[in-house]
Amino acid sequence: MTTDGLLELASEGDAVRKVQHALARSGLYTGRPDGSFGPLTEAALRAFQTEHRLDPDGVVGPETWDRVLDLLTEPDVAGRVRTLRIEGPRIVDHRVEDLPDDAFSHDRREEKGDDDSKLDPPEKVHPLLLRWSAERSGDEEELLVVTFRDDVELPRFPPLVTDEPRDSDRNRRTLERIRDVVGRITEQRADGYAQLTRELADRHGARVLETFWLIKAALVRVPLRNARSLADREDVSYVEPSVSGEEPPADANPNNDVEDARALVEFDTWFDLAGGWIGLLDTGVRFTHTQFKNPNTLDFLRDCVNGGSDCNTGPALNPNDDFWNHGTHSAGILGGNANLGTAFRGVTKLPVDSWKVYNNQGLVSLAVIRAFQNAVIAGDRTLVAEIQSQSTDQGSISLAADQAFDTGSSVIAANGNFGPAAGSVRAPANAHKAIGVGNVDVQTLAIALDQGVGPAPDGRLKPDIQGPSNTESAGNQTDTALGVFGGTSGATPYAASAAALLRLWLEQVNPAVEPGEVYAWLILCGQKTSSLDNTSGAGRIRMPGTGYAWTGKVDVTHQQVIDIPLVLGGGSTTLDGAVWWPEKHTQTHNDIDLYLVNSGGTVVATSGTTLSVFERVRVNAPIANGTWKLRIRGYNVPAGPQAVYYAAYERTP
Helix, strand or coil, X not given: CCCCCXXXXXXXXXXXXXXXXXXXXXXXXXXXXXXXXXXXXXXXXHHHHHHCCCCXXXXXXXXXXXXXXXXXCCCCCCCEEEEEEEECCEEEEXXXXXXXXXXXXXXXXXXXXXXXXXXXXXXXXXXXXXXXXXXXXXXXXXXXXXXXXXXXXXXXXCCCCCCCCCCCHHHHHHHHHHHHHHHHHHHHHXXXXXXXXXXXXXXXXXXXXXXXXXXXXXXXEEEHHHXXXXXXXXXXXXXXXXXCXXXXXXXXXXXXXXXXXXXXXXXXXXXXXXXXXXXXXXXXXXXXXXXXXXXXXXXXXXXXXXXHHHCCCCCCXXXXXXXXXXXXXXXXXXXXXXXXXHHHCCXXXXXXXXXXXXXXXXXXXXXXXXXXXXXXXXXXXXXXXXXXXXXCCCCHHHHHHHHHHHHCCEEEEECCCCCCCCCCCCECCCCCCCEEEEEEECCCCCECCCCCCCXXXXXXXXXXXXXXXXXXXXXXXXXXXXXXXXXXXXXXXXXXXXXXXXXXXXXXXXXXXXXXXXXXXXXXXXXXXXXXXXXXXXXXECCCCEEEEEEEEXXXXXXXXXXXXXXXXXXXXXXXXXXXXXXXXXXXXXXXXXXXXXXXXXXXXXXXXXXXXXXXXXXXXXXXXXXXXXXXXXXXXXXXXXXXXXXXXXXXX
């Protein structure tokens, strides 16, 4: 493999795998995207170059790479199933097939009791701002973030080559492409922002200081008396302080080490998967800690509080974890090295990008938006949001998470530690396109009483999954410090590690894997076998082992039934299935149900939660051989067709 030259015969690596995937999408490559540039790849590439009026030299140079990126940003084809024979993270064999015609039908027979309860519309003003308005003079000015209703749909960003440095020729070219896309989005928003700047000044005495491309929002300085009139605008979704001050979602309980949590989730066999970067939105990190040095496990160190719109400009930059002793713990779990012993080694070997979003007062909402923007530009395809904002799913933080998903990034967020009252889940875990993480004790498996729980403001189940917590990991006191990391903060790095590893696993057969497919697998990794609920979601995660897996995406319409064939070979200990689907924060909820149907045609497992965007089913041994079905049913899909990502897994000894 060459990092700064051409791809040609005998080249190997992730870049070759991406080329093979693009050729397969063009119908020109029939082999497995194995990352090895052989004669079959060369022949398909020459045909591709001829079709696109390029020099058919069988070599991937800059112009051919640009065409490859075009294909890698297209949505995955719906209506196909990938069948994998797996040994943990190793994919032994796989095939891709179109679903047969008889997989699609309609069914209007079954009815279930829908939840017709009406939810109160969420408050459009942050609780702290409400308190300020009641207690302080209306003449006082504050910095507020105003989020507006948005009709700009973001495209999927092209992925970086994960086994090359960011400054390789191909990745530099890809990053330039991403910046060009951001420039076009910025230009698309410019006229609207110019009009808003005039309106906010004339009607509300507000001065616009900063705007954003990821979401339609503005940082404004405005008298407190005008905060309510801003919120009352029909085009405003939410108004919140720039510095809202929530503490990081940490807790302190009796501990055990990271190794115990790795064993609980069965992470260690997955450790050798490598490629890409994890973006951590947290309090910064103590980057001199021994677990981040020799070998180095950190990459970008950015201060989104003091560093301006790019998180890296100005004389006051300070990416250190100097106030909260939080981000150092998170980074240690995600990717800390073994310099303090294997018991404290992190889950992955992936480099961590640190995006600091807290100051000494607490959370800086403005910094969170900046962090999301810059992390997706940098190519972070797994984002860890160690945040428990009081804002709603319509606030800037949750909407930024939704938009980051649309560009191609998974967002894994702490549910927060303000439970157990219903609806205590915090932002951005309450977002429509983020995975909210709850926590269980690594030793007792007990659920913490203060874990934030659902429902989200619109009724959706939260958390989505749970991870182990109360483990001992790197601390910020010294370069060798260790300390307890609890609460949903302690669980979130484990869930995010699972997301990053599952993405790398899926990229072996689909280098353009979408975050929704990663989410479906996270739901499947949950071990809850009873009804889904707002305390556990899909339950505590466990990574796949040996067996067979099926994965893909379908578009579901109202009352449509889609049967995914699962050919079982016998000896199964469990058969699991899961679906997850993305909904816009403005759309009507779609109710999708999930079933397992045995080889005799009998439904043997059902998951039909009304207010959820995921479902999960399981059957335990004995499991008969033959062709089973993972049945996806659009029970009530008024806002269809709905893209639904599915996963199924037959675990064998």
